[in-house]
Amino acid sequence: MFFARFSDAILGAVLMVGTLVMLFVIIPISVQLPKSNKVLALSPDFWIKIIVWLTLFLGINLLFQGLRNANKAISEAEKAAIEANLSHYYSIKRSVLMVVIAVANLFLYYFLIRWFGMVIASFISVITFTLLCGERRIKIMVPLATLLPVGLYYFFLKVASIPMPLGIFE
Amino acid sequence: MIDTLAASFQMFATIDNILVLFIGVVIGCTVGAIPGMTATMGVALTLPFTFYLQPVTGILLLLGVYKGGIYGGSIPAILIKTPGTPAAACTVLDGFPLSQKGQANKALHMALYVSTFADFISNISLIFFTGFIASFALKFGPPEFFTLILFSLTIIAGVAGDNLSRGLTSACFGLLLATIGLDLIYGTERMIFGEPELMGGLKFIPVLIGLFAIPELINHYTRKLDTSKRLTGLGQAGITMSEWKRCFKSVFRGSLIGVVMGAIPGIGAAPAAFLSYSEAKRTSKVSDNFGKGELEGIAASESGNNGVCGATLIPLLSLGVPGDVITAVILGAFMIHGLRPGPILFEQNLSLI
Numbered sequence: 001m002f003f004a005r006f007s008d009a010i011l012g013a014v015l016m017v018g019t020l021v022m023l024f025v026i027i028p029i030s031v032q033l034p035k036s037n038k039v040l041a042l043s044p045d046f047w048i049k050i051i052v053w054l055t056l057f058l059g060i061n062l063l064f065q066g067l068r069n070a071n072k073a074i075s076e077a078e079k080a081a082i083e084a085n086l087s088h089y090y091s092i093k094r095s096v097l098m099v100v101i102a103v104a105n106l107f108l109y110y111f112l113i114r115w116f117g118m119v120i121a122s123f124i125s126v127i128t129f130t131l132l133c134g135e136r137r138i139k140i141m142v143p144l145a146t147l148l149p150v151g152l153y154y155f156f157l158k159v160a161s162i163p164m165p166l167g168i169f170e
Numbered sequence: 171m172i173d174t175l176a177a178s179f180q181m182f183a184t185i186d187n188i189l190v191l192f193i194g195v196v197i198g199c200t201v202g203a204i205p206g207m208t209a210t211m212g213v214a215l216t217l218p219f220t221f222y223l224q225p226v227t228g229i230l231l232l233l234g235v236y237k238g239g240i241y242g243g244s245i246p247a248i249l250i251k252t253p254g255t256p257a258a259a260c261t262v263l264d265g266f267p268l269s270q271k272g273q274a275n276k277a278l279h280m281a282l283y284v285s286t287f288a289d290f291i292s293n294i295s296l297i298f299f300t301g302f303i304a305s306f307a308l309k310f311g312p313p314e315f316f317t318l319i320l321f322s323l324t325i326i327a328g329v330a331g332d333n334l335s336r337g338l339t340s341a342c343f344g345l346l347l348a349t350i351g352l353d354l355i356y357g358t359e360r361m362i363f364g365e366p367e368l369m370g371g372l373k374f375i376p377v378l379i380g381l382f383a384i385p386e387l388i389n390h391y392t393r394k395l396d397t398s399k400r401l402t403g404l405g406q407a408g409i410t411m412s413e414w415k416r417c418f419k420s421v422f423r424g425s426l427i428g429v430v431m432g433a434i435p436g437i438g439a440a441p442a443a444f445l446s447y448s449e450a451k452r453t454s455k456v457s458d459n460f461g462k463g464e465l466e467g468i469a470a471s472e473s474g475n476n477g478v479c480g481a482t483l484i485p486l487l488s489l490g491v492p493g494d495v496i497t498a499v500i501l502g503a504f505m506i507h508g509l510r511p512g513p514i515l516f517e518q519n520l521s522l523i
Contacts, residue, residue, distance in 0.1 A: 008333075015339060032358035044353035044360055048346065055342040062335050089392050098391035132391065 005082075008066025015059030022052045102132060117167030122149035175297075181226055190227050194234020201235065202242020205252045209239025213499045217506075225507035232503050236496050237289055237479050240439060244281040244472055248274055257439035257475035260447045264460065264467030271463050279409045280465055281472045284421050288473040291425035292432065292480030296487075299429075347372055409465075417469035420450040424470045428477015433484045438494050439475040446474025487511050 031045040040046060074082075089095065105128045112121035126145035135141055157164050194216070201212030212235045220228030243255030248265035261281065268277040323341065350361045351371030362368035424446035431442035450470030451460040460467045483500075485491040490511045492498035504511050 008336075011336070011339075026361065030359070030361045030363055032353075032360070034356045034358060037356075042355050044356055044358050048349045048360065051342050051345045051349070055339060055346070058335055058339045058342065062339070065335060088394055090394060095392035099388050102387055102391055 005070045006066060008062050009070060010066070012059045012061070012063030012066055015055060015062065019052050019056040019059060023049065023056070027052070098132065102129070105129060105132070113165050113167070115167050118164045119149045119153050120167070122152075182230070186224075187227050187230050190223070191230045191234045194231040195238035198235040198238020198240075199242035199245070200238075202239035202254045202258075203245040205246050205250075205254050208255050209236055209243070209257075210495045210499065212236075212239045213496050217499060217503055220503050221506065225504075225509060228507065229500065229503055232500050236500070237476070240476055240479055241282065241285040241472075243475075244285070244468075245278065248277045248281065248468070255439075257443055257478075258471075259440055260443040260471035260474070261468055263447070263471070264462070264464050267461070267463030268465065268468065273407060273463070276407050276409060276413075276465065277468055280413075280417070280468050283409060283414070284417075284424075284469045284472040285476040287421060288425040288428055288476035289479050291422075292429050292477045294480075295429045296480040296483055299484075347377060413465055417466045420446070420454065420466050420470040421473045423449060424473030425477040428474045428479075429481040431474075432478030432481025435485050435491050435494075437478075439478040442478045443471040443475040446477075447471045 027045055027048060031048060033044060037043050090098070105125060108128075109121055109125040112124060115121075123145045126148060127141055130141050130144065153164055197216060198209060198212055201207045201215075202209055213232050216232060216235045220231055223231065239255060240257050243253055243258030244261045244265065245254060247253040247258040247261040248269050251262055251266040253259045253262055265277050265281070268274065348371065350368055352358070352362075352369050353360055359369070424442075427446045427449065428439070428442045431437045431445065432439070447460075447467060447470045450466055451457050454460065454464075454466055456464060456466065478494075482492075482494050482497045486497045486501060490501075492501045501511060
């Protein structure tokens with residue numbers, strides 16, 4: 001209920017923190033500037049800063065807008081509708097944990113595909129994702145995780161002649 | 171004029187050509203329906219197969235893949251909320267909600283009919299208005315392009331829904347992603363963090379698939395499985411005549427938007443689809459239903475993106491300038507067969523054009 005009511009405010013706060021980090025940490029570190037630049041608008045960080053400042057203002061707007069809306073009194077019917085909608089979702093703790101594991105698995109896949117190539121990385125990744133989805137039947141998981149990557153690998157590499165990352169098997 | 175059209179028809183109407191065109195459309199639909207494989211990739215993969223074909227047959231094969239691919243992108247957009255091609259990104263907005271209502275069959279039928287109609291309009295425009303539209307597009311300079319891009323950003327207001335701040339934030343996020351890569355003026359690095367693959371910027375297709383697929387992933391892991399509901403099937407209902415009539419205005423307007431946008435080099439099918447959708451939403455009597463599974467929304471976006479297909483060939487054939495990446499590949503096919511599209515080919519081999 002708390003997150004449903006304050007979603008705009010939370011998003012606004014996250015945006016504010018994110019844009020400030022962008023402005024004072026990420027942009028100075030990652031945008032290379034030329035030694036001399038006479039025209040401000042041609043500077044490589046000019047438009048990035050404009051976009052980030054704009055996002056910061058939008059974040060502030062969302063924060064205040066969200067707080068204002070959250071403090072408005074809501075009727076019992078509206079409260080019931082929000083709760084009914086929330087009943088379709090898992091608890092916030094479980095949801096965040098699942099999403100973090102899923103995103104971590106995507107990053108793992110990214111690194112595994114470099115080292116072990118597409119087939120093995122996809123096999124591990126598909127197994128992990130199906131486990132996360134709640135699937136526990138080995139006879140479904142293993143054939144799916146084997147046939148799908150092998151089929152795609154064969155199609156891309158042998159039929160379409162598109163080079164695929166093979167990692168240590170190259 | 172009639173003689174040229176008759177000669178062209180004679181050149182086209184052979185069993186081989188029609189068969190190859192059919193195969194091309196099937197390949198295109200299949201490639202377009204696989205998220206991650208674009209129509210461009212399909213045309214590029216088919217290009218080697220045209221080496222051993224006659225010029226007309228080979229080009230028909232590529233055109234079949236191109237047009238089939240643009241339509242095919244709408245299939246996963248409607249069924250699994252993941253556009254098969256960038257052009258179908260807009261179709262997701264109404265296609266998937268309609269699919270969830272158990273009316274996927276209706277949505278797929280609408281996408282098919284509208285794609286065919288818009289492509290027909292585009293081809294007619296290609297035949298009759300090539301010279302006029304090409305000369306109009308040729309006059310576009312930097313101020314006109316700037317105005318056009320700025321105008322395209324105003325579409326955000328139309329598709330942002332109830333919360334404009336969130337819509338604008340998404341737009342800023344998109345613009346921020348577009349700044350990654352080498353600076354166009356000085357060639358210095360911008361937010362690439364030592365990753366050489368990012369020097370050319372983020373690739374459009376992975377970004378697009380990521381932006382549509384990751385929210386699905388998050389939604390899947392946060393939402394409980396509703397076992398009380400049956401899985402929604404395709405549904406039996408097709409398009410009724412009254413529905414077709416209701417959407418026709420948007421379809422026709424979307425086709426024309428596609429034709430104009432397609433004739434301008436570098437714009438592409440995705441902006442045409444979004445512009446057509448935005449216009450349909452602005453003028454529709456049921457604009458509140460847009461984004462919630464409105465058939466007219468699918469009609470507008472699909473007519474917009476397919477209206478581009480024939481028109482992108484206008485600058486290619488009349489000026490030798492490819493309208494987008496796909497027509498650049500098709501230009502390659504022309505050159506493989508010793509043909510150089512442009513004014514000279516127009517004069518020397520009008521029936522082939």
